[in-house]
Amino acid sequence: MRTSDKHTKIIEAAITVFARKGFFSARISDIAKEAQVADGTIYLYFNNKYDILISLFEEEIGKIILEVKLLIEKENDPRTMLQIFALHHMQLMEEKRDLAEVLQMELRQSNKFMKEYRNTKFIEYVDVVSAIIHKGQEKGVFRKSLLPGVFKRAFFGALDETSRLWVLSPDHSYTIDEAARQISDIFISGIMADNQT
Amino acid sequence: MRTSDKHTKIIEAAITVFARKGFFSARISDIAKEAQVADGTIYLYFNNKYDILISLFEEEIGKIILEVKLLIEKENDPRTMLQIFALHHMQLMEEKRDLAEVLQMELRQSNKFMKEYRNTKFIEYVDVVSAIIHKGQEKGVFRKSLLPGVFKRAFFGALDETSRLWVLSPDHSYTIDEAARQISDIFISGIMADNQT
DNA sequence: ATCTTATGAATGCGTATTCATTCATTTTTC
């Protein structure tokens, strides 16, 4: 078995276990069991429990950024780009629920107990949105008065909170795709420049 | 010293300590020290560590709901109501940063380690938004096609994420009031019925 | 035969919770 396989197996197991129990309630032995390795093996691949969480962030968000950038750079219209970002984010949260939970919950609270860790990957992800806004403003499609720094957070927050509760709640009166569509529609028609339709 | 005073002192201390360290890293002795009581005293007022967190949620969100409902029921225009909700939420997060952090971080992850606890207060808070949307749809101000269940989460998520990062980040190129205004403007003009301006 | 990788029982630390004791108030008795 190649080295990287065990690394991956442990990360995947950690996603499952952290999602189910949360970082603090999760035991190393839970992760080991889930990954079908011995407790000690985990320490051959990671320095400590925190390190598992950080590696998980870096690797998984890294993949997501690559994916979404690839999808977006094919497009020309900033409005379409926002729609794609919204849909991609929401679909991802639906498909990979465990990962979604870990990113949404643990990621945010991580800066509390890991003071030294600055989550640059996460910032990079959200900055994809502000780049789109910039482009839209240059093209005259979006209002110049818009603050991209506010917008990116608002947009991301709207998507994230909606998908978070969608995943948690058992009753789904709407689909993920509908929700993504509604949210991007609201935002897009909310930020159009006045000279646009 | 009246009984309720110690209860309050402990809650307030817990807000400070949970905000600084997070629920799990916070020690009971930290809270006791902050509240200027003995460790054991805390167990005269609360059953256990979780109970402090739950009481904190119930009491503090309860206050917030009362406040915002009072502000909103004076208004008639659903658009103004949304603006008020946004501004109130953001200002609150700015004024009571510690409380904001605890609500934003620990609240969300609480259902992970306290399976039995359903946070009805929080739902009640967010439902203030969907009630506004309903009213706006009845009046014909907001698009009928809008799903209030999606909107409330998107709107709340946008506010919450923006204020969360505003509180965390040291650089503030915009004020809380500006951000609240931008967000409510985006949402309001994004959901206007077509026959409106 | 040596080096690498894996194991899981044992260790030790951190801290939530308990509980015997103290002490200030209130109530009762004379």
Add this chain to the structure above:
DNA sequence: GAAAAATGAATGAATACGCATTCATAAGAT
């Protein structure tokens, strides 16, 4: 009104336990 008895709030040292991490040993690879 003073002394005695009862109450229960508050204390914080001691306990008990969960779990991250280590490491002596084993298994596998070359």
